[in-house]
Amino acid sequence: MIYILPIILFLIALFGIVVKRNLIKIIISISIMEYAIFLFFALIGYRVEGVPPIEVEGVRYVKFVDPLPQALVLTAIVIGLATTALLVAIAVRIYQKYGTFDIEKMRKLKG
Amino acid sequence: MILGAILAIWVSNLVAAVVSMGIVGFGLALCFLFLEAPDLAIVQIVVEILSLVIILAAIMKTTPEDTKEARGPLRMTMYIGGAVFFIIFLVSFIRICGLLPEFGSPVLRMAGDYIGSGLQKTGAPNLVAAIILNFRGYDTLGEATVLFAAVVGLIVVLRKVGRKR
Structure with a gap:
């Protein structure tokens, strides 16, 4: 049942995306959603009394945690950084054009 | 971390919101350490610092004030x-939680194989690096x-010189 914690984090971020109207707040919420998913993956791969999946010479078959979700999350973290940077760049461009981060005002300005 | 997330959504100053997001991110790095994933913790710390700096720079260039909430x-x-x-x-989610x-x-359907024969097949002691760069190299590509x-996309969006009108 410990899986419920990342899901609650995810849902808080989802609530933020639905309710908030500031672009930067929405970007922050998306980042928090990503973190929740990473935490979920790391929790799935965990083994009780496991050790990090690094083979030490001389020690044969100690109990490793699952390395596969860790590899996937490692890829996803870097992609998350790139996506956040792109979103922030687009938000700054929108601010330069409209002078506001409010998505409601943007729609009105478009006329 | 959950408290940090709530704070990040609710606080009305954008700089404070970014700092709260930092709480969540570094808490996540700490969780990775406790879940026996040191590679992930290192990468998470670096990426967290970078993304905080990016968002803070964007806020400094624009405005730190949150927008007003809608009325009515x-x-x-x-x-x-x-x-x-x-x-x-x-x-x-609570309903499907029992299936996990x-x-x-x-x-350990796939990973058991990786753990068992990863060292012989790739020669890399770190199994996470072995999976990323060897077994699943196309993912990394x-x-x-x-x-x-x-x-x-960043360069295209942020370039100074526009098309001539």
Whole structure:
């Protein structure tokens, strides 16, 4: 049942995306959603009394945690950084054009 | 971490919101350390610092003030919609939670093979690096493609010289 914690984090971020109207707040919420998913993956791969999946010479078959979700999350973290940077760049461009981060005002300005 | 997330959503100053997001990110790095994933913790710390710096730079260039909330029925509709999302996802997740493997004993269908013969096949002692760069090298190639696309998009969006009108 410990899986419920990342899901609650995810849902808080989802609530933020639905309710908030500031672009930067929405970007922050998306980042928090990503973190929740990473935490979920790391929790799935965990083994009780496991050790990090690094083979030490001389020690044969100690109990490793699952390395596969860790590899996937490692890829996803870097992609998350790139996506956040792109979103922030687009938000700054929108601010330069409209002078506001409010998505409601943007729609009105478009006329 | 959950408190940090709530703070990040609710606080009305954007700089404070970014700092709260930092709480969540570094808490995540700490969680990775406790879950025996040191590679992830290192990468998470570096990426967290970079993304905080990026968002802070954007806020410094623009404005640190949050926008006003909507008034009247629109605001009610938004909050009710958010609450409905929250409850539906929570209930459905609690229902499927029983299908997941027990915490602490994952299904090692693929990873058992990687753990058993990773050192002989790749010669890399770190199994995470072995999986990323060897068993699943095409994933990493795709990741590099996505990174490249994102950087190209950044340059296109932020360039100074526009098209001549």
